[in-house]
Amino acid sequence: MRPVSTSRGSAAAAVLLSAAKAVSATASLSDICSSDYAVAALPLDAVQGVTIDTTSVTTQLVTNFTASSNFYPTSTFDYCNLTFAYSHNGLDNDIVHVQYWLPAPGQFQNRYVSTGGAGWAINSGSQSIPTGVIVGGVGGLTDGGFGSFDNQFSDVALVENGTVNWQATYMFGYQAHHELATIGKQLTRNIYNVSDSSKVYSYYQGCSEGGREGWSQVQRYPDQFDGIAVGAPAFRWAQQQVIHLFGNVIEQTQGYFPSSCELEKIMNLTIESCDPLDGKTDGIVSRSDLCLDNLDLNGMVGTPYSCAAAAGGMQSSATPAQEGNITAEAITLVRAYWAGLHDSDGNLVYYTYQPGSSFDDLDAAYNATSDTWGLSVSGLGGIWVSQFLKKLKADNLPNLNNVTYDTLKEWMVETMNLYGDIMQTTYPDLTDFKAAGGKVIHFHGEQDFSIPTASSVRYWESVRQITFAGQSLKQSTAAMDDFYRLYLVPGAGHCAANSYQPNGPWPQTSLQTVIDWVENGVVPDTLAGTGDIDTLCRWPLRPLWVNDGANFTCVESKSSVESFTYDLSAFRLPVY
Numbered sequence: 088m089r090p091v092s093t094s095r096g097s098a099a100a101a102v103l104l105s106a107a108k109a110v111s112a113t114a115s116l117s118d119i120c121s122s123d124y125a126v127a128a129l130p131l132d133a134v135q136g137v138t139i140d141t142t143s144v145t146t147q148l149v150t151n152f153t154a155s156s157n158f159y160p161t162s163t164f165d166y167c168n169l170t171f172a173y174s175h176n177g178l179d180n181d182i183v184h185v186q187y188w189l190p191a192p193g194q195f196q197n198r199y200v201s202t203g204g205a206g207w208a209i210n211s212g213s214q215s216i217p218t219g220v221i222v223g224g225v226g227g228l229t230d231g232g233f234g235s236f237d238n239q240f241s242d243v244a245l246v247e248n249g250t251v252n253w254q255a256t257y258m259f260g261y262q263a264h265h266e267l268a269t270i271g272k273q274l275t276r277n278i279y280n281v282s283d284s285s286k287v288y289s290y291y292q293g294c295s296e297g298g299r300e301g302w303s304q305v306q307r308y309p310d311q312f313d314g315i316a317v318g319a320p321a322f323r324w325a326q327q328q329v330i331h332l333f334g335n336v337i338e339q340t341q342g343y344f345p346s347s348c349e350l351e352k353i354m355n356l357t358i359e360s361c362d363p364l365d366g367k368t369d370g371i372v373s374r375s376d377l378c379l380d381n382l383d384l385n386g387m388v389g390t391p392y393s394c395a396a397a398a399g400g401m402q403s404s405a406t407p408a409q410e411g412n413i414t415a416e417a418i419t420l421v422r423a424y425w426a427g428l429h430d431s432d433g434n435l436v437y438y439t440y441q442p443g444s445s446f447d448d449l450d451a452a453y454n455a456t457s458d459t460w461g462l463s464v465s466g467l468g469g470i471w472v473s474q475f476l477k478k479l480k481a482d483n484l485p486n487l488n489n490v491t492y493d494t495l496k497e498w499m500v501e502t503m504n505l506y507g508d509i510m511q512t513t514y515p516d517l518t519d520f521k522a523a524g525g526k527v528i529h530f531h532g533e534q535d536f537s538i539p540t541a542s543s544v545r546y547w548e549s550v551r552q553i554t555f556a557g558q559s560l561k562q563s564t565a566a567m568d569d570f571y572r573l574y575l576v577p578g579a580g581h582c583a584a585n586s587y588q589p590n591g592p593w594p595q596t597s598l599q600t601v602i603d604w605v606e607n608g609v610v611p612d613t614l615a616g617t618g619d620i621d622t623l624c625r626w627p628l629r630p631l632w633v634n635d636g637a638n639f640t641c642v643e644s645k646s647s648v649e650s651f652t653y654d655l656s657a658f659r660l661p662v663y
């Protein structure tokens with residue numbers, strides 16, 4: 088258990104302090120950044136079945152590096168970039184590269200921090216890993232064995248058409264992160280001469296796919312991390328991947344493909360209508376649960392919109408100057424999108440996004456020759472179906488011919504059946520993690536357009552019901568508060584603040600928050616946010632402005648909780 092009592096806590100802190108002083112007196116960053124020093128520190132026996140290649144070690148001293156991201160405060164520091172490779176005994180052509188950033192011995196505070204990726208990437212290059220050094224720890228990332236630090240899982244997911252790369256799939260699912268952290272923690276001890284009797288605290292930070300990777304460890308290895316700070320995890324994999332195609336199937340079924348400008352106008356009108364319902368007209372939809380009851384969707388029909396022409400970017404194709412009036416067809420489409428995916432028996436399969444968020448999964452393609460909008464299959468959903476269900480080396484489905492709402496449900500069931508144990512990262516019994524003293528800070532943008540906000544609420548609720556089965560709502564909610572706290576971020580999009588709702592908050596220092604909770608017993612009633620709202624309410628409390636927008640509060644709201652709670656009646660087994 089953690090040293091939270093004051094006497095034991097300060098004694099432990101004193102030991103750490105003197106250890107840090109002793110270290111800083113004896114070695115400099117350049118001393119520990121030699122390849123000989125690193126080779127001697129390799130934890131050769133850390134993971135059973137793994138052989139570290141001692142000839143693969145590289146070290147590079149980097150000075151005055153400036154790191155900037157919305158997941159840590161901007162910082163300038165020196166570090167040592169240590170990399171090496173390992174392989175799994177008995178496998179051919181199997182090489183995994185890991186990268187660890189070491190802080191100067193004088194900065195080291197007995198911490199190790201693993202970092203994850205996004206989309207189909209298992210790391211974020213030099214974007215996420217600085218967070219470790221910034222908190223006085225060693226940062227770590229892995230290439231998952233996908234060939235190089237720049238390769239993604241999707242680059243190697245199929246060996247050939249029809250042949251799944253199972254080793255890579257298990258590595259992506261959870262194994263690579265288990266190895267990264269297990270090696271990283273022991274390496275950290277060895278590099279800084281931390282004695283067996285001193286603690287090296289271990290943490291994880293990541294968002295989206297990176298959020299899923301953090302949960303993959305908490306659910307399987309209760310002792311892996313003392314704390315994790317994760318956002319918008321892509322963890323209910325089967326539903327999450329396939330739901331990206333739902334918007335396209337509505338468009339195809341209804342035969343209407345809206346222009347980007349028409350959708351943006353509907354979003355803008357929604358934000359305008361929903362913004363004040365939280366008690367303050369500040370451009371931020373803090374209570375999306377109150378939106379639909381008050382929104383006059385039919386009243387939007389005929390409202391004019393216009394947009395200037397835009398050049399295409401990396402992610403988007405060029406769009407022409409657009410002008411028109413919102414159509415009844417577009418409103419019908421948006422209603423269906425918000426109602427969620429239902430099968431042909433009318434049962435709910437999965438929910439989508441909160442009103443006010445942008446309509447990314449409804450993006451259509453502009454054809455300049457015909458001056459019309461048509462189907463653009465969401466690559467986020469199409470890639471999973473093509474590679475893992477159809478087993479074709481293809482980046483997307485070529486079209487959605489014959490794909491119905493029922494097909495989407497079948498694809499979700501097939502994914503759970505074939506890949507559930509690897510990718511469906513929603514195991515809800517966290518008894519062992521809690522007993523080990525682990526802590527979780529989990530947040531999710533309330534206006535996320537890529538991973539439904541309700542998906543995080545659903546998992547928190549599953550953990551509450553399964554881990555604390557038999558306890559009352561009040562008891563189990565209090566028990567959750569002891570180790571796992573969820574915060575919805577007003578107005579925020581996917582793993583970032585939202586340009587359509589400027590000045591909304593973002594929890595930039597969540598890793599430091601979980602460290603303070605783990606090491607000093609500082610319990611985060613609210614999570615610190617940047618922007619105009621500096622506190623984020625912890626679920627199930629909900630934000631509300633009172634006194635004519637003068638005071639911000641977190642309130643209980645049964646109806647709000649209910650609006651985030653769905654009965655996925657299309658599935659006969661529990662979907663956690």
Ligand SMILES: *[C@@H]1O[C@H](CO)[C@@H](O)[C@H](O)[C@H]1NC(C)=O
Nearest residue numbers: 148149150151152163164165
């Ligand atoms: C790093 O920055 C400091 C302060 O700006 C400067 O004095 C030092 O020369 C820089 N070091 C290197 C190696 O650039």
Ligand SMILES: *[C@@H]1O[C@H](CO)[C@@H](O)[C@H](O)[C@H]1NC(C)=O
Nearest residue numbers: 145147168169170186213236
């Ligand atoms: C760290 O070193 C490895 C191996 O030389 C290199 O591939 C990687 O780009 C380096 N990372 C940074 C951020 O310099």
Ligand SMILES: *[C@@H]1O[C@H](CO)[C@@H](O)[C@H](O)[C@H]1NC(C)=O
Nearest residue numbers: 110113114119192278279280
């Ligand atoms: C760890 O101990 C070795 C052997 O005493 C010493 O050479 C090295 O400088 C120490 N490392 C640090 C970071 O103090």
Ligand SMILES: *[C@@H]1O[C@H](CO)[C@@H](O)[C@H](O)[C@H]1NC(C)=O
Nearest residue numbers: 348351352355392393394587
């Ligand atoms: C939507 O609102 C944004 C400002 O947040 C504005 O830039 C954009 O032009 C608006 N879009 C339309 C279609 O009116």
Ligand SMILES: *[C@@H]1O[C@H](CO)[C@@H](O)[C@H](O)[C@H]1NC(C)=O
Nearest residue numbers: 389390391392410411412413
């Ligand atoms: C939009 O509706 C107005 C009437 O409200 C009409 O005058 C105008 O022509 C329509 N614009 C387009 C592009 O259809």
Ligand SMILES: *[C@@H]1O[C@H](CO)[C@@H](O)[C@H](O)[C@H]1NC(C)=O
Nearest residue numbers: 453454455456457458459461
């Ligand atoms: C665009 O429209 C033209 C004319 O109708 C058609 O020939 C062409 O196939 C379309 N392109 C795409 C990519 O659908």
Ligand SMILES: *[C@@H]1O[C@H](CO)[C@@H](O)[C@H](O)[C@H]1NC(C)=O
Nearest residue numbers: 247248249478479480481482
């Ligand atoms: C594998 O499938 C893709 C997508 O259908 C196809 O383009 C490619 O030709 C196939 N490769 C082989 C070797 O059959």
Ligand SMILES: *[C@@H]1O[C@H](CO)[C@@H](O)[C@H](O)[C@H]1NC(C)=O
Nearest residue numbers: 485486487488489490491494
């Ligand atoms: C779609 O379904 C029809 C009727 O069942 C069938 O004839 C056709 O081959 C199917 N098309 C595709 C692309 O699967």
Ligand SMILES: *[C@@H]1O[C@H](CO)[C@@H](O)[C@H](O)[C@H]1NC(C)=O
Nearest residue numbers: 633634635636637638639640
């Ligand atoms: C509202 O905030 C003001 C200033 O922060 C404070 O003085 C006042 O007590 C608050 N009122 C309520 C009802 O919380």
Ligand SMILES: [Ca+2]
Nearest residue numbers: 362367369371
């Ligand atoms: Ca508001």
